[in-house]
Amino acid sequence: MSDTVNTTSLQENEATEEEVDKLAYTKKRYLRPKEIAAFVLVNFGQKNLSQFIGTEKQFFLIQYAGLSAQHYANIELFATIYDALDDTISGLIIDRTRTRWGRVRPFFLLPLPLWILGGMMLFSTPGISGVGQAIYVAIATIIYGLGMSYFGAWNLMTYNITPNINERNNLITTTKFVELFGTFIPSMLPILVKFVPKLNPSITNAEVYKAFSVFMLLFAASFAIYGFFNMRERIPLQSREEMNKTSVWGSMKNIITNRPLLTIILAEFFNNFKAVGGSTESFFWLNNSGNYAYRTVCGLFTGLPNYVMVPFAAKLVRKFGARSTAIAAGLFGLGAYMLMFVLGYPNGAVFSENFEDKSILNFAIIVVLLTIAGLPNKIINVCNPILTADSLDYMEWKHGLRNEALVTTVQGYFIKLATACTGWLSGMVLRWIEYVPLKDELGHDIANKDPGVLKGIWIVFCILPALARGLYGISFIFYPIHGKLQQQMIVELADKRAAALEEV
Numbered sequence: 329m330s331d332t333v334n335t336t337s338l339q340e341n342e343a344t345e346e347e348v349d350k351l352a353y354t355k356k357r358y359l360r361p362k363e364i365a366a367f368v369l370v371n372f373g374q375k376n377l378s379q380f381i382g383t384e385k386q387f388f389l390i391q392y393a394g395l396s397a398q399h400y401a402n403i404e405l406f407a408t409i410y411d412a413l414d415d416t417i418s419g420l421i422i423d424r425t426r427t428r429w430g431r432v433r434p435f436f437l438l439p440l441p442l443w444i445l446g447g448m449m450l451f452s453t454p455g456i457s458g459v460g461q462a463i464y465v466a467i468a469t470i471i472y473g474l475g476m477s478y479f480g481a482w483n484l485m486t487y488n489i490t491p492n493i494n495e496r497n498n499l500i501t502t503t504k505f506v507e508l509f510g511t512f513i514p515s516m517l518p519i520l521v522k523f524v525p526k527l528n529p530s531i532t533n534a535e536v537y538k539a540f541s542v543f544m545l546l547f548a549a550s551f552a553i554y555g556f557f558n559m560r561e562r563i564p565l566q567s568r569e570e571m572n573k574t575s576v577w578g579s580m581k582n583i584i585t586n587r588p589l590l591t592i593i594l595a596e597f598f599n600n601f602k603a604v605g606g607s608t609e610s611f612f613w614l615n616n617s618g619n620y621a622y623r624t625v626c627g628l629f630t631g632l633p634n635y636v637m638v639p640f641a642a643k644l645v646r647k648f649g650a651r652s653t654a655i656a657a658g659l660f661g662l663g664a665y666m667l668m669f670v671l672g673y674p675n676g677a678v679f680s681e682n683f684e685d686k687s688i689l690n691f692a693i694i695v696v697l698l699t700i701a702g703l704p705n706k707i708i709n710v711c712n713p714i715l716t717a718d719s720l721d722y723m724e725w726k727h728g729l730r731n732e733a734l735v736t737t738v739q740g741y742f743i744k745l746a747t748a749c750t751g752w753l754s755g756m757v758l759r760w761i762e763y764v765p766l767k768d769e770l771g772h773d774i775a776n777k778d779p780g781v782l783k784g785i786w787i788v789f790c791i792l793p794a795l796a797r798g799l800y801g802i803s804f805i806f807y808p809i810h811g812k813l814q815q816q817m818i819v820e821l822a823d824k825r826a827a828a829l830e831e832v
Contacts, residue, residue: 358490358562359499366558367489367499368506370436370482373551375507377447380514380544381472382603384537385450386754387610389465391765391773392534393453399462401755407469408745411477418477422484429556432488435481436556443479444545446472451541453534479552486713487720488561493818497645500713504706505638508631514544515627518613522621525772533772586726588719591807592712595654598799599708600746605665605793607754608785611763615776616785622691630699634706641710649814650718651807654711657704658801664701665794671697672786704797718809725821757788 389395425431449468456464490496517540521533584590613623644653671693761784766774776782809817 356492357495358492359495363489363559364499364502366555367485368503369551370485370555371503372507372509373548374482376513377544377548380517380541381447381450383514383606383610384517386607388451388534388537390755390758391610392532392537393461393465394457395461395465397755397758397763399465399755401752401759403462403466403469404755405752406466407473410470411473414474414477418481422478422481430488430561432481432484432561433556433559435478436552439475439478440549440552442475443472444475444549446470446475447541447545451538453538482552482555485559485561487717488563489559491563493717493721496717497642497714500717501638501642501710504641504710505635508634508638508706512627512631513547515624515631518610518620518624586719586723588715588722588807588809591803592716592719594806595658595800595803596712597746598803599658599796601750602793602796603750604753604757605789605791605796607750608757608788611758612785612789614773615763616782617687617691617694618775619687620773626691626695626698629695630702633699633703637703637706638710641707644707645711645714649810650711650714651804651810653707654715654804654807655801657707657711658797658799658804660801661701661704661708661797662794662801664697664703665790665797668694668697668701669787669790669794672790701793708800715804715807715809718814721821722809722817725817725824757784761785761788 386400389400390397422431422435425434427434446468450465450472454461454464486496486500490499517537520540521536524536525531525533610620610623613626614620641653644656648656761781762778763781763785764776766776768774
């Protein structure tokens with residue numbers, strides 16, 4: 329009897345030690361300082377570039393290249409549909425890639441020539457107009473988008489660089505903190521546009537944009553190359569044979585039935601509509617305030633709280649969970665943007681018609697309001713990759729698959745749909761409010777002071793971001809990964825991964 333008890337006790341101890349060993353796999357620290365730096369710098373370069381392209385492309389093409397708002401809207405719609413089709417192919421290729429360098433790392437380098445060429449074309453003025461110019465811009469947009477479809481694979485390193493969830497979350501937070509410094513570089517462009525032509529009148533605003541675009545593209549490319557040589561992938565993947573046994577439809581079905589992922593897709597779809605308001609920012613500072621350089625000065629102030637909000641976001645996630653934090657951030661953004669609209673329209677201190685009468689006061693008020701409205705930005709940026717990573721863990725837990733590229737393709741469909749709508753709307757709202765870019769004989773900007781135009785810019789500037797933030801937060805009420813389900817998933821997934829590593 330004693331022997332039986334001792335044997336049972338020994339078996340229980342061995343089982344306990346085995347479980348501890350399996351959970352230790354998820355607790356071990358994997359990332360070296362050089363690898364953390366590489367991941368952070370790739371994101372830093374890409375953040376700079378995407379901030380520049382997203383903020384300046386529409387303004388450059390309409391204000392300097394002379395592209396009509398109608399053509400811009402149609403190009404954005406066409407390019408988004410094309411990207412959606414291309415992403416299906418690129419997602420399948422990336423998921424099924426197996427090389428000596430890993431699955432993701434080759435795509436740090438291979439697409440570089442495409443997106444560098446496309447980006448340079450977008451910020452050039454080839455001397456053509458009308459339909460010919462629209463075709464040229466459409467080709468440039470497709471080339472840039474094709475390159476980014478494959479280079480976007482670098483984002484998958486977030487989910488493959490370490491199996492340690494806490495280490496992954498800390499890496500995400502560190503990355504989001506460092507990228508705050510990235511937004512400072514594109515924000516210097518308005519200062520250059522204002523003062524470089526004054527120092528040398530032979531240099532036009534458009535030429536400043538061209539030179540800056542080349543700098544930004546090479547800046548991002550250099551970090552991509554550095555990242556290729558200094559990172560590893562560590563999450564166990566299916567072999568090529570196992571992957572081939574899984575049908576594309578089967579993978580798609582698992583993605584479509586992934587409730588956490590669908591919630592993220594819905595939330596991101598709504599959140600993307602904030603870009604329509606953001607697209608009017610350059611037009612707001614140039615026309616409503618009468619001083620385009622205000623945009624850079626405003627950015628210096630509104631960005632300061634972000635250096636506190638990123639670490640604060642990490643604390644909120646640890647205390648309340650990423651889901652609850654995302655809900656609160658979205659609802660706060662809704663209230664803040666609506667407050668800004670009410671105070672500024674139609675008779676508030678920042679109402680566009682009165683801006684220049686009390687320019688210093690109005691500028692101070694708009695800076696404060698934009699700072700308050702922007703407080704959730706970095707919280708959302710921290711929560712999104714954490715929630716997405718959890719949804720991919722959920723897929724692996726439920727189905728044994730990690731089709732990140734195909735997952736991001738499905739996400740991309742809805743993001744592209746939102747982008748198509750926002751890109752089209754960004755162009756069309758300018759047409760609806762009858763905005764006309766004005767220049768002097770030297771090609772320098774002149775503010776448009778039509779009251780109807782200025783009112784239209786202010787409405788778009790406030791209302792669409794408010795709705796986007798509110799719907800984003802509400803969406804996460806339906807996100808199921810939290811509490812006991814999340815703890816169960818972590819333990820069982822650790823067991824599966826440990827078993828997979830033993831078979832290697």
